[in-house]
Amino acid sequence: MATLERRELGNTGLKLSCLGFGASPLGNVFGDTVLGNCLHELNVPREEIVVSTKCGRYIDGFDFSAERVTRSIDESLARLKLDxxxxxxxxxxxxGFLDQIVNETIPALQKIRETGKARFIGITVLMTQP
Structure with missing residues (x-):
């Protein structure tokens, strides 16, 4: 069986394949569901895949509160059918507002990582200036 080339993500030790399943245009709700169903049906061993998801942006807008970020990972895990x-x-x-991101969102992400619901955490920015 052919294997995909893998590259390390920064200095994390996490190796990612150069080719992936991109469901970003579907949004986290639909992408999580499609991917979760595929992984479940194919019975792919968990240690053979790298799964990422996002929080903060939702169908009805943005919400970077600790409560919403925490609820978001639980919802994603349920849709993905993963632990x-x-x-x-x-x-x-x-x-979002910088004060909320620094004082509420990032600590919530850190707690999620500490509970084992996410191995790695990060933030993304579309554009800071034109």
């Missing part, structure tokens, strides 16, 4: 994700990133933080 943990490898990467959880808070998406489009430029649409």
């Amino acid at each position: 943990y994700v490898d990467i959880l990133h808070c998406h489009d933080i430029e649409f």
